[in-house]
Amino acid sequence: MSQIDRANAEAVRRILSGDPVLVDVVPAGDAIPALKDGRKILHAGPPIGWDRMCGPMRGAVQGIAVFEGWARDLEDAAGKADQGAFAFHPNHAFGAVGPMTGMTTLSQPLLVVENRAFGNRAYCAINEGLGKVMRFGGNDAEVLTRLAWLRDQLGPALGLALRDMGGIPLKTLVARGLTMGDEMHQRNVACSSLLLRLLAPALARTTTDTADLARCLDFIGRNDQFFLNVAMAMGKAMTDPARGIAASSIVTAMCRNGTDFGIRVAGTGDQWFTAPVEMPVGMYFPGYSEADANPDMGDSAIVETIGLGGFAMGAAPAVVGFIGAGTASDAANFTRAMAEITLGPNPEWTIPAMDYAGVPTGIDIRRVVESGIAPTINTGIAHRKPGVGQVGAGTVKAPLKCFEDALEAFAAGMGIT
Amino acid sequence: MSQIDRANAEAVRRILSGDPVLVDVVPAGDAIPALKDGRKILHAGPPIGWDRMCGPMRGAVQGIAVFEGWARDLEDAAGKADQGAFAFHPNHAFGAVGPMTGMTTLSQPLLVVENRAFGNRAYCAINEGLGKVMRFGGNDAEVLTRLAWLRDQLGPALGLALRDMGGIPLKTLVARGLTMGDEMHQRNVACSSLLLRLLAPALARTTTDTADLARCLDFIGRNDQFFLNVAMAMGKAMTDPARGIAASSIVTAMCRNGTDFGIRVAGTGDQWFTAPVEMPVGMYFPGYSEADANPDMGDSAIVETIGLGGFAMGAAPAVVGFIGAGTASDAANFTRAMAEITLGPNPEWTIPAMDYAGVPTGIDIRRVVESGIAPTINTGIAHRKPGVGQVGAGTVKAPLKCFEDALEAFAAGMGIT
Numbered sequence: 001m002s003q004i005d006r007a008n009a010e011a012v013r014r015i016l017s018g019d020p021v022l023v024d025v026v027p028a029g030d031a032i033p034a035l036k037d038g039r040k041i042l043h044a045g046p047p048i049g050w051d052r053m054c055g056p057m058r059g060a061v062q063g064i065a066v067f068e069g070w071a072r073d074l075e076d077a078a079g080k081a082d083q084g085a086f087a088f089h090p091n092h093a094f095g096a097v098g099p100m101t102g103m104t105t106l107s108q109p110l111l112v113v114e115n116r117a118f119g120n121r122a123y124c125a126i127n128e129g130l131g132k133v134m135r136f137g138g139n140d141a142e143v144l145t146r147l148a149w150l151r152d153q154l155g156p157a158l159g160l161a162l163r164d165m166g167g168i169p170l171k172t173l174v175a176r177g178l179t180m181g182d183e184m185h186q187r188n189v190a191c192s193s194l195l196l197r198l199l200a201p202a203l204a205r206t207t208t209d210t211a212d213l214a215r216c217l218d219f220i221g222r223n224d225q226f227f228l229n230v231a232m233a234m235g236k237a238m239t240d241p242a243r244g245i246a247a248s249s250i251v252t253a254m255c256r257n258g259t260d261f262g263i264r265v266a267g268t269g270d271q272w273f274t275a276p277v278e279m280p281v282g283m284y285f286p287g288y289s290e291a292d293a294n295p296d297m298g299d300s301a302i303v304e305t306i307g308l309g310g311f312a313m314g315a316a317p318a319v320v321g322f323i324g325a326g327t328a329s330d331a332a333n334f335t336r337a338m339a340e341i342t343l344g345p346n347p348e349w350t351i352p353a354m355d356y357a358g359v360p361t362g363i364d365i366r367r368v369v370e371s372g373i374a375p376t377i378n379t380g381i382a383h384r385k386p387g388v389g390q391v392g393a394g395t396v397k398a399p400l401k402c403f404e405d406a407l408e409a410f411a412a413g414m415g416i417t
Numbered sequence: 418m419s420q421i422d423r424a425n426a427e428a429v430r431r432i433l434s435g436d437p438v439l440v441d442v443v444p445a446g447d448a449i450p451a452l453k454d455g456r457k458i459l460h461a462g463p464p465i466g467w468d469r470m471c472g473p474m475r476g477a478v479q480g481i482a483v484f485e486g487w488a489r490d491l492e493d494a495a496g497k498a499d500q501g502a503f504a505f506h507p508n509h510a511f512g513a514v515g516p517m518t519g520m521t522t523l524s525q526p527l528l529v530v531e532n533r534a535f536g537n538r539a540y541c542a543i544n545e546g547l548g549k550v551m552r553f554g555g556n557d558a559e560v561l562t563r564l565a566w567l568r569d570q571l572g573p574a575l576g577l578a579l580r581d582m583g584g585i586p587l588k589t590l591v592a593r594g595l596t597m598g599d600e601m602h603q604r605n606v607a608c609s610s611l612l613l614r615l616l617a618p619a620l621a622r623t624t625t626d627t628a629d630l631a632r633c634l635d636f637i638g639r640n641d642q643f644f645l646n647v648a649m650a651m652g653k654a655m656t657d658p659a660r661g662i663a664a665s666s667i668v669t670a671m672c673r674n675g676t677d678f679g680i681r682v683a684g685t686g687d688q689w690f691t692a693p694v695e696m697p698v699g700m701y702f703p704g705y706s707e708a709d710a711n712p713d714m715g716d717s718a719i720v721e722t723i724g725l726g727g728f729a730m731g732a733a734p735a736v737v738g739f740i741g742a743g744t745a746s747d748a749a750n751f752t753r754a755m756a757e758i759t760l761g762p763n764p765e766w767t768i769p770a771m772d773y774a775g776v777p778t779g780i781d782i783r784r785v786v787e788s789g790i791a792p793t794i795n796t797g798i799a800h801r802k803p804g805v806g807q808v809g810a811g812t813v814k815a816p817l818k819c820f821e822d823a824l825e826a827f828a829a830g831m832g833i834t
Contacts, residue, residue, distance in 0.1 A: 179735040204627050214619075221614040321769075
């Protein structure tokens, strides 16, 4: 076994032996104290400045600046952004992830996933539901009012319930979700439902006002994608222990900011390898078409990085039609293709319809470059203008250039020319 | 099109156009006033007297007699049963169904499913959960205490919440469950979870004591089979409008009492065609084997009668291993086989992994007899002694003799010799 093979086996061992537990919901400023200084705005994807941000990302920045009280209104926020009043950083730089635009600022409540096998924690905001939402660039009063309710009601209620329960172990929950048609990216109805089943009694025990309780249960219950943000924090918590393993060519993060796609590789530490992000191919909601679509966006590809999403398509035949990726019976083919570029199957996360084949885990940049097979990512599609919201769902390929550049840097680091 | 084909098309049209809605939970004596007279005990399956009842059925009768205050203790109950103190009738004779032993007596709370397309209602007791339970012949203090809690707390709370919501439409819920790996007989985790998602906010609005609420949510949340009893009442509500359609050879009920298997056919009205019930073939819990098993039991085969359970196996690859019916990838073969003996696919209940083939619906006794293919039923397996409980799960074949006898009577009624 070569040095690289050994390092890769260790990287995948760390990913597979993670023990992610949803333990709390806390204000972002408590989870990430650095957010308290200097009007920091964390965003999805690799680093990007205001000047290169796409429409929905700019819309979200304007909205969150108003929400945090850093701007009078959206116009004022845009002006301040232009003048450099906000410090932009990737979520990944602070142990966090965020879907689509992925705004994380100090007063938002964050889901906390603790990887009990390694002691690290990762964070993600609470899913806002469907319709006009900040993750798709929404920034009007409806969006900001909902964010305030998440901050003032749902976030604290969830935190109380989770602490009362001692947390919710996620590994078995996800294993179950895979037997129930979820791939944990564009389809989370099973895990969202299973999570609510576990949360509801604890919320009832810890919430005193039954009207508040009913609203919390209703909000979670109406959102089939509620679990996505939990899965994302889980993905970050599971991949972080593999970061920085010398000589490993395993991918530790994939993410997009709507302009660039970026990856990180274990053996090259926290360096980003970026390329222009691609356009998703998929199904559009009535009244919209590809002409309306923003290029691919969000930190959510962290779920593909741990073998879920497009990699677990075989578990979720019902998602294939939703994202316009072919016929339902083709679902397993996506999973088989991803097995070509990964180190091996996850023995604990298996797909019944594929006779319990494990989801393909541990993307090896060498295999991606050699095979020319790019990771398939299941994704929502945002309107390219701020404030409109989601217009469809589809699949997108990670740009091969990220992997080629990463392999070059990796090889150079290993002294291979 | 022959007279029989026309009648069968009408029978299946009625089954498929049903609009089942879970509308209430009420005391059985209110739903079925006849229960208030004469110490009536309704049981699963076709008619049977105390003398021919199997072990777990006798155990359940003893337990429910104590529960209703008709006997001092289990021994006294057995003596009274021997002396003819209780009037035994099938659930099916009173618009009801019950899982396994299927005890229905006046003070138990019943789920009420209304078929809004036809105005009829059907009833089933609330699922008691796992472990020692009356449906598997359990009858000790733990079992009776739980039944009292269902009667005094959970039943009334569910009734209040359901009335507040205006009921829960079941057709779309089941459609969704089929995309999430449920077949609605031995696997109900998706529909149980989806149901709780809908019920939880209403329970929170209508329950005043949060400790009671937490216990209700916890009880439902811990029981993956909670939805089974809802599905059974739904099956009864959907098949009843097809009862008595002259010249139709479509099955309107299949059920078992642990001694006999019985079927009813549309064109022969409420006549039962029975045969000795078969032994399930399946997987046993640790410490148990086929030697411990009771023959097949329960009204739950009403779900196969509407195309679910064994008929919808293709939707539920994960159930195949649980019931010991082969490899997960074989699941679709069961569904394909059942298509041979049914009138056609249900366009609203489809299976994604089979490219949205509808579940095979409308068992035609002619096709069963001609093909020799018996309906496959997914089932729990009870210990043959009273009071032990569930020992496994498996599949069982409906005895062909029921269908042969029914076909003979049907043909005679049609003047065919």
